[in-house]
Amino acid sequence: MRASTSVLLRAAAVALVLIGAAAALSAQSPANPSPQTAPPNNEQEIDPDDVISVSTTEVLLPVSVRDQSGRLVRDLTRKDFHVFEDGVEQSLNELSLREVPVDVVLMIDASSSAAKNLDDFTIAADGFAAHLAAEDRVSLIQFDDRVLLLQDWTRSTVQLRRALKRIAPGMFTRFHDAVLLASRDQLARPAARHAVIVLTDGIDSGRGSTFEAALRAALQSQTAIYVVSNTQIERAAKQEELSLLLSATESVKRFNQLRIDDLRLGLAALDASEQNLEQLTAATGGRLYKPASFRDLEKTYAEVAQELSHQYALYYAPLITKKDGQFRRVRVETSNPSHKVTARIGYFAGKP
Numbered sequence: 001m002r003a004s005t006s007v008l009l010r011a012a013a014v015a016l017v018l019i020g021a022a023a024a025l026s027a028q029s030p031a032n033p034s035p036q037t038a039p040p041n042n043e044q045e046i047d048p049d050d051v052i053s054v055s056t057t058e059v060l061l062p063v064s065v066r067d068q069s070g071r072l073v074r075d076l077t078r079k080d081f082h083v084f085e086d087g088v089e090q091s092l093n094e095l096s097l098r099e100v101p102v103d104v105v106l107m108i109d110a111s112s113s114a115a116k117n118l119d120d121f122t123i124a125a126d127g128f129a130a131h132l133a134a135e136d137r138v139s140l141i142q143f144d145d146r147v148l149l150l151q152d153w154t155r156s157t158v159q160l161r162r163a164l165k166r167i168a169p170g171m172f173t174r175f176h177d178a179v180l181l182a183s184r185d186q187l188a189r190p191a192a193r194h195a196v197i198v199l200t201d202g203i204d205s206g207r208g209s210t211f212e213a214a215l216r217a218a219l220q221s222q223t224a225i226y227v228v229s230n231t232q233i234e235r236a237a238k239q240e241e242l243s244l245l246l247s248a249t250e251s252v253k254r255f256n257q258l259r260i261d262d263l264r265l266g267l268a269a270l271d272a273s274e275q276n277l278e279q280l281t282a283a284t285g286g287r288l289y290k291p292a293s294f295r296d297l298e299k300t301y302a303e304v305a306q307e308l309s310h311q312y313a314l315y316y317a318p319l320i321t322k323k324d325g326q327f328r329r330v331r332v333e334t335s336n337p338s339h340k341v342t343a344r345i346g347y348f349a350g351k352p
Contacts, residue, residue, distance in 0.1 A: 001335060003286055004040040019337040020030065027297070029329035035259075041201060046291040049335065050128050051067070056199075057317070058093070058315055058316070058317050059182060059315065059316055059317075059318060059330075059347065060100070060191065060193070060222070060313060060314075060315055061313070061314040061315070061316070061330065061332065061343055061345075062081065062193045062285060062311045062312070062313055062314075062343065063225060063285075063311060063312045063313075063314055063332050063341060063342065063343045064285075064287075064307055064310070064311050064312075064341070064342040064343075065082070065312065065334060065340070065341055065342075066339065066340045066342075067338065067339065067340075068338050068340075070340075072184035072306070072312055073339060074097065076094050076266055076312065076334065077266060077332065078094075078095040078145065078337070079335075080334050080335050081095065081312070081314060081332065081333070081334055082332070082334070083224055083316055083330065083331070083332050083334070084312060084330070084331045084332075084333075085318055085319070085320070085328050085329070085330050085346075086320070086328055086329055087132075087329075090316045090317075090318065090319060091316060091317075092106050092314055092315065092316050093315045093316055093317060094313075094314075095312060095313065095314055095315070096312070097310065097312055099313070100191070100192065100193055100311075100313040101133065101136050101137070101189070101192045101193070102132075102136050102137075102188075102192060102193040102194075102195055102308050103136070103137045103138075103139075103140075103153065103186075103188040103189060103192050103193070103194055104132070104136065104137070104138050104193070104195045104196070104197060104308070105138075105139050105140075105141060105182040105186050105195070105196045106125050106128070106138060106139070106140050106141070106197055106198075107140075107141045107143065107178055107179075107182060107196060107197065107198035107199070107200070108125075108140075108141070108143070108167060108198070108199050108251045109143060109144070109173060109175065109199055109200035109201070110143065110144040110167055110168065110169050110170050110173060111143075111144040111145075111169075111170055111172055111173040111205075112169070112170075112171050113174075117230075117294045117297075118167055118169065120294040120295070120297045120298075121199050122164045122165075122167070123297070123298055124199075124297035124300070124301040125140075125160070125164060125301065126157070126160070126164065127298050127301060127302060128197070128301040128302065128304065128305050129157050129160050130157065131302065131306070131309065132155075132305065133309065134155070136155070137154060137155055137189075138151075138152045138153070138154060138155075138160055138246060139151050139152055139153050139154065139186050140160060140163045140164065141181065141182055141186070142167050142168075143173070143174050143175065143177065143178035144169065144170025144171060144172060144173065144174070145170045145171055145172045145174065146170065146174065146251070147174055147178045147181050148179050149181075149186075150163040150164075150166050150167065151163035152186075152342070153186070154257060155341045164246040172205035172207065173200070173201075173204055173205045173322075174204065174205065174207060174208050175198075175200055175202055175203070175207040175214075176204045176208060176210060176213065176214040177208040177209050177214075177301045178198070178218065178279075179198070179209075179215075179218060179219045179280075180209050180213060180214050181224065182196045182198075182216045182220060182223070183196070183214075183217040183220070183221040183223045184217050187221060188223075192234070193224070193308075193311070193313065194222060194223045194224065195223065195224045195225075195286070195308060196218075196223055196224070196225050196226065196286075197226045197227075197228065197301070197304055198225070198226070198227055198228070199228045199230065199297070200227065200228075200229065200230070201229060201230050201231050201234055201270065201271045201273055202229060202273040202274070202276055202277045202280075203269055203270070210284060211276055211280075214238045214280070215279070215283060215284075217342065218280070218283075218284045219283065219284065219327075219345075219346065219347065219348065220347075220348045222282060222344065222347055224284050224285045224286040224344065225280050225281050225284045225286040226281065226286040226287050226289070226304050227277045227280065227281050227286070227287075227288050227289065228287060228289045228290075228291065228297065228300050228301065228304075229277055229289065229290050230281045230291075230294070231273060231274050231277070232290040232291070232292055233291070233292065233293060233294065234266075234270055235267060235270050236266050236292075237271070238263050238266050239267065241263060242260065242263040242264065242267070242268050243258050245259065245263070246260065262310065274290075282287060282345075283344065283345045284344050284345075285342055285343045285344035285345075286342075287304070287307070287342065289303070289304070301342070303332075314332070318349075320349075322349065323349055323350050323351055324349055324351070325348060325349060325350070325351045326348070326349055326352075327346055327347070327348055327349075328346050328348070328349055329345060329346040330343065330344065330345060330346045330347065331345075339342075
C-alpha cells in the first residue's frame with residue numbers, strides 16, 4: 001500500500017524546513033565509494049547516505065528566464081544577470097546559450113497508478129529524444145517495486161527505443177529511491193548540465209529513502225528535476241467518482257462508505273504529493289508540469305526539451321573558495337524585474 005496521508009504531509013513539512021533553511025542542508029553525509037553502474041534490468045540498491053558533493057572551483061548554473069507571458073527569453077547577455085551566493089554578488093566568468101550539452105535521465109513511474117498509460121509515455125519520450133542536440137545524452141530508469149536502469153548513457157535514439165520497449169508494469173512506487181539513484185549514480189559529464197525528467201504522481205510507497213534524502217541528493221549533484229505529474233489526471237478521476245457516490249441516496253452512501261473514505265484519503269495524498277513535487281522542482285531549478293490528460297504528454301515533453309535547449313549557462317568562481325561541505329545558497333536575478341528566473345537554490349561545497 002502507498003504511504004498514508006499523514007506520512008506524506010510530514011514529508012512535505014520536512015521538505016519545507018530543508019528548503020527554508022540552509023543550516024538544515026549543511027549536514028554532510030559520509031562519503032561511500034561510488035557504486036558500479038548496473039547492466040540493464042538489474043535492480044539498484046539505494047543507500048540514502050551514499051551521496052556526493054561537488055567542487056567549488058567553478059560553478060555551472062543553468063538558468064531559464066521567462067517573460068510575463070511565460071515565453072522563454074532568449075536575447076540576454078552576461079550583463080543582464082546578477083548572481084548572489086549567500087547574499088554576496090558574484091562575478092560572472094562566462095555565459096552560454098544552447099552551447100552546454102545536457103545529460104538527461106528519463107524516469108518513468110511504472111507502478112499501478114500509471115502502468116496503463118505506458119504507451120503514451122513511450123511516444124512522448126521518443127519525441128523528446130528527437131529534440132536533443134548531437135552532443136546531448138539520455139538514459140532511462142523505470143521505478144515501481146524496484147528501481148531499474150534500462151539504458152545507460154547514450155546518444156542513440158535506436159538504443160533508447162529498444163529500452164523503452166523493456167518497460168514492464170509493477171505495483172508500488174519507489175519514487176524517492178529513483179530520484180536518489182538518478183542524482184547519485186547517473187552523473188553528468190564534467191561541464192555538462194544534469195537533468196532528470198520524471199513522469200509520476202510522486203506518491204512514494206514509503207519503503208526506502210525519504211523525500212528529504214532525495215532532495216538532498218539532487219542538490220548535491222546539481223541535478224535539475226523536471227516532473228510531469230499525473231496528479232491532476234488522477235485528481236479529476238477520483239473527484240468524479242467521489243461526487244457520483246456522494247450524490248447517491250443515503251443507503252447507497254452508507255454501503256460505499258469505505259470507498260468514499262478511500263477516495264478522500266487519495267485526494268489528500270495527491271495534494272500532499274503535489275506540494276512535495278513543487279518543492280523538489282523549485283529547489284533544483286526544474287519545473288512542475290501538470291497535464292490534464294495523458295494525451296498531452298507528447299506536447300509537455302516537447303516543452304521540457306525546448307526549455308533545456310534555451311537555457312543560459314552561467315559560470316562563476318565563488319568568492320568563498322573553502323571546501324567545507326557547507327551549503328551555499330544561490331539567487332539569480334536579471335536586470336528586468338518582470339522576468340521569472342528559474343535556477344537551483346544552491347549547492348554543497350565539496351570537501352577537500
